[in-house]
Amino acid sequence: MPLWHDVADALRHAITTGGYPPGSKIPTEDELQEQYGCSRTTIRRAVAQLTTEGLLQPVRKGGTTVRQQPVRQRLTLDTGAHRDELGYFFSAAVQPWRALQTPTVTEGPCPPDLVSVLGVEAGAQAVIRDRVMGDPATGQVMQLATSYLPADLAAGTILAEADTGPGGIYDRMEHDLGWGALEWAGAISARAATPEETRLLGLAPGVPVLCVTRTTTATEGPAAGRVVEVNVTRRDASRFEVGYPIERR
Structure with a gap:
């Protein structure tokens, strides 16, 4: 195995066994070179790997520290559709969250991984509705929600308007x-976070996003039987987990 793997293994072991507690700095590159008898390139590759794993965090002009692991907030798996004065929502845990920015509506190609879900041809246009959701009291972003609607059904209708009403x-x-x-x-x-998701959610390096993908199917009219929306909600996977009860059968 490459030497940087060995260095990464040694540093990972030191972190997980408390040799470098959360918030502490690891030795400098020069000190690590001397400790492991290897090149600066080897040290940098090892540190980059642990940063990708979410164990280390570079600090601007302050070296590299062991990342504080946040306590995950549990979102109980909710299989019901609920309703309040604003309309439908799909988890009691996130019901208090609101849009923190003006929602944006654009038109563009359906993402390749959602083509089969939305039931459209590759390259087909979709009406794309983006929302940044969070705590209205603190302004902290909690989730990103994007809806994809087939353009042949939604374009030119109220569904393509920024404000769709009550x-x-x-x-x-x-x-x-x-x-x-x-x-x-x-x-x-x-999945891995995109640069824009990392920026909006304030993700640490290497932290993935937890995705909830919801499909909406019409039952009547010209769209009967079609998936009329795919909603993809992304959250910080280091801050949230999905919980569910286990019953003894």
Whole structure:
């Protein structure tokens, strides 16, 4: 194995066994070179690997410190659709969160990984609705939510407007467009964060995003049986986890 793997293993062991506690600085590059008898390049690759793993955090003009691991907030798996005065929501844990910025609406190609989910051809256009959600009292960003709607159904309708009125897009679909009682399904996954997600969520280097993907299906009218929206919500995977009860059968 490359030498930098050995150095990374040794530093990882020192961190996990308390040799370098959270918030403390690890030795300088020169000190690590002398300690492990290797080149500066080897040290930098080892430190970069541990940074990607979320164990280390570079500090501007302050060396490299052991990252403080936040206590994860548990979001209980919720399989119900709820409603309040603002419309539908899908988890009691996030119901208090609100849009912290003006939502943006654009039109562009459907992402390749969602083409089959949305049931459109590769390169097909979608109406894309982006929201930055969080705690209205503190202004802290908690999640990013993006909705993708097939352009052949949504473009030129109220669904492509920035303000869709009371109840949002789901009330417009059910009551104004006549798409019947909507049906939803969800899935949970994780992936590497994009640079924009890292910036907006304030992610530490190497921290992935926890993704909840929800599909919305129409039951009546010209869109009956079609997936009319795919909503992808991203959260800081170091701050949130999904919990669920386990029953003895």
